[in-house]
Structures are given as structure tokens and as C-alpha cells.
Amino acid sequence: MPEIKTLSDVATIAQVSPSTVSRILNGTAVVAKDKRERVLKAIEQLNYRPNVIAQGLARGQSMTIGVVTQAISSPFYGEALAGVEEGLEGSGYHALFASGHWRVDEEREALSMLTSRRVDAIILTGSSIPDSELQQLSKTLPVVIVGRTVIGLECNCISVDNRVSGSLGIQHLISLGHRQIAYVSGTATVQGDATERLEAYCQTLRDAGIKYDPNLVVEGDYQERSGLFGVETLFARGAIFTAIACANDQSAYGVRLALHRRGIRVPDDVSLVGFDDLQSSAYTTPPLTTVRQPIVEMGRLASKMALSILRGTPFKTSEVHGELVIRESTAILRGTRA
Amino acid sequence: MPEIKTLSDVATIAQVSPSTVSRILNGTAVVAKDKRERVLKAIEQLNYRPNVIAQGLARGQSMTIGVVTQAISSPFYGEALAGVEEGLEGSGYHALFASGHWRVDEEREALSMLTSRRVDAIILTGSSIPDSELQQLSKTLPVVIVGRTVIGLECNCISVDNRVSGSLGIQHLISLGHRQIAYVSGTATVQGDATERLEAYCQTLRDAGIKYDPNLVVEGDYQERSGLFGVETLFARGAIFTAIACANDQSAYGVRLALHRRGIRVPDDVSLVGFDDLQSSAYTTPPLTTVRQPIVEMGRLASKMALSILRGTPFKTSEVHGELVIRESTAILRGTRA
DNA sequence: TCATGATCTGAAAGCGCTTTCATACTGGTT
């Protein structure tokens, strides 16, 4: 194992003091040209790379940002994390990920791990930790939350308005003539995106003068499997519908498969809309009509916001909006004029 | 901001020396019961959490493992990373991810960032850094490579045999009576999984006495889009085929869509097989027949291996194998007896 | 009773870096 070189090795070779080397490395002071050159040469020669850990200790900051996510392999969180990573690029900061797997205790553990490692800021995605704890946490270090609005921390939150965006897909179906619209919800919690989107569904129907039929909504959990089960449940109930809206794209995939299994064509027999617009949604058969949530962008914004807070520079919490993406899984209701 | 407590704060409150606190924390020595209790109480009271950064400096190890991946949001790498994370669980080690985005220079940069942060070991996935550099790197710290076999580092590599596994899908197609089998390859490099799988395709045909027809193979890049283009190219060439095999699932998704657009049914008109068995492949329409690569398992194995090397405990590099997963995208060739 | 080893604990050095502080030079001014 080749020895790892230290700053004083460089100093010795360049015949200057460690302080000088440090100053050159960080540009914190002007140093004479000759010394600078000697030092640069020594660095080159030794292939010296500063020890970020040691810098962290000395400077009191680790140059890393903790990111708690739910599952790194989920397409949704994956895109968000990619955005975070992108936003950090070139800043010298790097992301340390920790997964909560949708369990509050694991999430707390993740948080505790991150603070143990003295991350300089924390980004949470899909967190289900109570508002109060998050408020507490934000007294210790900068916190930004994506996909949820935490009371008292509104400025540090990045999310689409689920009520507005959620209605987009439903409106689209209604405009195509559908009136019997089933809904596969997300994980039901007291509050959160799933609830908001469900409310959007109800509200949109109401606004269109369509009576809300509880028989048409099934509870899902944002996973493919729950879309599959959802459709089975619907049929078991004898529900009649011409369209299905889902709380996210993944459950729409499951719905799509269930329909396929029953020989029901999409969009000919039943129209289908999702929510999120995952990358793969453009490649399903048929390509999925959905409400686009700028996930990558949101991740990027989150890290930009964290960086701004760390640097003390002001930032405007630019709004992000959902946007209807019409592809091929929705069609005009047969025998109807839109 | 509540002050962050240090080990000496604890020591002061418990009226012992810092050394004693450290010993209790790490269990490196027996200490009198009364002191132990005082210390434990003080820790509780201050809500003290050791600073992992400082520990890292003092102990000369950062308790973090660097993982270079290509894109964190890719379903394939996402699963691998989830596996790595899982394998590290409870070990005290944590993963620091860095993406290379399929570009060697970015990958080198990632490596350099990781070594700057003094990670204790490095796991590479989908790396395209030359063998020689990797050999060099492994002299500095433990390195494990997944998805590729590096000469001189064979014991530290985890991958399926692409030649064996690659033939599985083709054999399946042949056994169903197909003889005109098109192939959408992965990114062509001098050596690597894409090449090996392509060779498997050729070899399997040859073994079955089917003449290799260059007109039937198109170069892809593992992305959905390339599957889409691949099919277009095939048709532009006037190629005739009854089945398509793809170098990975993602390109199979693209192929599926292209076929759908042309009104070609899967598997009725054309059979389709992928490679990888991504989570979502069970939910495509129709569910995709593919060769399963135990990606999560491979990630987990990689971290186990890294941990073993770090601890100096022996490890057996258990083989991983591809496995044919027959779903619904393949069918017996019409008018043929299998 | 005293030497002996075993056991527990604190002082202090050190991990690799940053940063304050003080010193030694500059090159003007008056």
C-alpha cells in the first residue's frame, strides 16, 4: 500500500511551513511566487490530495449533506436523488444517503446516523417524521423537505400543490367524457400527499357535478402491486367505470397489467391516468397519460436551497407545478362527444 | 442552535477523564461500575452522540465505503445500490455514492472524491475504468467490482457469467421454435458485458445450427430509446424475425413500445426476451420474459466482501448465476411444434 | 509484611488540517 501523503509531507518537500501549504491549497492568503511553485510541484510529485475528513474536523464542517430517502431503488426517489446530486455538483458538497424504508423508526435512525456524521444540512424526501420533530431538528441545522409542507418550515419545503395537480388528471378524464372514474389512492395517512390527491379527486368530481361514489375508490400504497389488487377489488365489488386514475405512476402500471389480464383494452375500453411521470412512463404500452411532477428538478432545488442556507445567501423558494402530460392511455369515452 | 456536545463535556459532567468516556463508548476497557453509570447518565442527559468525523481522524478510518455507480436513478443501478446499502446495515459502515454517468473522466473524478474523503473501501458498479488503473487503486485500498471481471482482481469481482446467462434467453426462444431472432445489443466496447452477451447470442445460434445474420442485430445502448430505434432500424432494413432478444430489460421496454406502435402483438406475433429482470419487468404488458440477474444480491455480496476484506476475515466469492424467468412475452412460434 | 502482578484511570500525544497570533521583512513617509 503506497503511503498516503499529508500536508506536512508536502511542506517538508517544498521547504515551507504547513500553514503555507494550507494557504495555497485554500487560497486564503497570498504567498510568494517561488514558494507557491515549489509547493505546487511537491503536491504534484507526491500526488497529494487533502484529507477531507481532517479538513472537516478543523473547519467544523463536513462538506456533506445528508439525504434521507425511503428507498434508493424506487424510481421516484431515485430521480429525486439524482436531482439532489446534480444540484450539489461543483459545490464541494456531497450527499450522504440514508433510507427510511417508509418506517418512522428507521427514518429516525437515519437522521441520527447523519447527525453523528455531522452533515452540514439535511434534505428529507418522503419523510413521515412528525412536524414537531422536524421543527426541532431545524434548530440544529438547515433542513429542507421535499414532497411535503411542514408547518413552521414552509419556506424550506418543496412540493407541488397536490390539490391543484391532482385535479389535472381527473379534469382531463372528465373532459374526455368520462363520469365513472375509479381511483386508486396512495398510502392513507392523516395528512400527506396521498390524502391531498384523494381530496383533489373528490373535489374535482364535485365541481363537475359528478356524485362521489365510495365504491369507486380503493386504497393503494403507491406500489405496482396495489394497482393490481385495486382493480381486482373494483371488479369484486361489481364497480362500473370507464376510467381509472391513480395516485402515482407505479400503481398505474399495476392497474394496466390487471386490465391486460382481463382483456380490457387501454384506452379503448378504459382510460388510465397516473401521477408523477416517471421516466419509464413514456415507454409503457400504451405510453401513460399522467401528471408530471418535476421530480429531478425538485431534488435539484432542494440542494440549491440547502446550499443557499449554508452560505447565508438568500433564496426564493420557486414554486414547482404539476403539469398534465397527455399520452396514449386516455381516450374519448366511446359514444360520447367530449 | 443547541450546542453540540463533545466527549469532554460528558467527561466533565460525569467527573471522569475523557479517556474513560471513550473507553466506555467503545468498550475498549473495563471501567468501574459507578463511573460507568455516571457517564451513561451524562450521555443521556446531554443527548451526546460521538462525532464520527473526529473518530475517523483519530482512528484513521472513516467508516464509510465509497460506491461509484453510473446513474443513481437508473433502475438497474438503483437496485444494486439498494443491495449495497442492505449489506452494510448494522456494520457501522455507510455508503457514499458517486455517479460516473458512463463517462470515464467523471468516474475518475468520483474516485478521486472518494479517496479524498478517505473512504475505507470502494465498490464499483458498471465501471469502465481500465483494468490497470483498478489494479493500481486496489493497492491503496480494498476494491470490489460488480458486473465485470478485472484481470488480476478476479477474486474481488462479482458478476454473472454473461456468456452462460446470455444464452439462456436465446435458448428459450429457440426451444419455442424461433429461428429468426433479432438482437438489440448493449453499448459496444472492446470488452464488457455487452460484448459478452452479444457473443452468447451468436454462439447459441451457432450451436443450434442457425446461421448468424448480421442484418438481425442492431446496436443499442441499454436505454429504452435504443430499443425503440432498434426496431425501426430492423424494419428499415427489411429484416424478418419472429422474436427479439435484448441486452437488457430497459431496451426491451423500448422494443415493446415500437412493436405496439406498429400494431405487432407480443407474444402472438413476435416474442420478446430481456435481460436483468428489473423489478418493473413483472408489471409490463405483457410481463416480460427475461434472464434474471440477482442485482440486489450482487450489491449485498459486494458490501459483504468489502467488509470481509476490511476486517481481514476470509470470504468465499460465491458465484452468482443468471436464471431464465419465463413470463408472458414469449410464445411458441405459430405453426411450429416446439 | 512486602513485593508482585493485575486492574483501573488520567495525562498527554497525536490523527491531518485550519487559523490565530506574532514575528520578520518590505517600502514608503516625514
Place this chain on the structure above:
DNA sequence: AACCAGTATGAAAGCGCTTTCAGATCATGA
């Protein structure tokens, strides 16, 4: 010539922890 502000540099302290080393305490057996 004497003085001062300004500049470049090194010495040294310190970040929060671990770990070596040595001292203190204690029980034990001769």
C-alpha cells in the same frame, strides 16, 4: 534616519476523538 503600515510566513493551538503510557490502587501469595 527613524517610523509606520502593510505583507508574507512560521509557530502553535485547537477541532473531537483514540490510544499509549505511566501512575495509582488493590488484592494476593510468599
